[in-house]
Amino acid sequence: MDFGCWEVSVWKEALSAYPSRIETLSLNKNKPDLVSLDDFYCNQLPSLLHQRNPNPFITTPELSKLMQWKLSRGKWRPRLLDFVSTLDDAVVKSASQKAFQSLPDVSKAVSDLTVLKGVGPATASAVLAAFAPHLTPFMSDEAMEAALGNSKDYSLKQYLKFADKLQMKAKELSSEGDSFTPSDVERALWSFAVGQSSAAQANEDPKNKPSRSSKRKRKN
Structure with a gap:
């Protein structure tokens, strides 16, 4: 699926396949905790954050779990999890409160x-x-590659470009009466990329390649 694709049905199909792609990744990559x-x-974290009115925040255990999710869905970098898990809860609470209050200024919120x-x-x-899916998509490698053609630059400047492109794509896909958020666009792109990767791996699996004898039978 090309990022420039304007067919809403194609994006809907990719987005609806997201849960099954998570399950497939969990099984194929031996990541049993990914589904939960x-x-x-x-589902759970967004509700928790919004229940904490009037000054929403995230806790260190929640941030640690979010990091586990991020690393399980992408590349595993254990040092990041170690850093985040040992952060002081009061510091995490303060920084996240500032960030959520800074929205819709995405640049300031990320910097906070x-x-x-x-x-x-x-x-x-x-x-x-997790807090504002209508504004701020997750910066996944797969969606970055699709939207910008590059998933190696994790700078704030690159994220702002990425968020802007996904915001515009969400508006474009929502113009027909359907409702797409930038986060929906990210998940659809991720889902499609993982589906393509899984299909390619299945084709390369020797178990799925026909034997010479079966090839001969097909010719006859």
């Missing part, structure tokens, strides 16, 4: 969170996406 971590991130050790723009984007 994804449920926490997508990246003062925390182990939290770069990508992790900050995951925190903000």
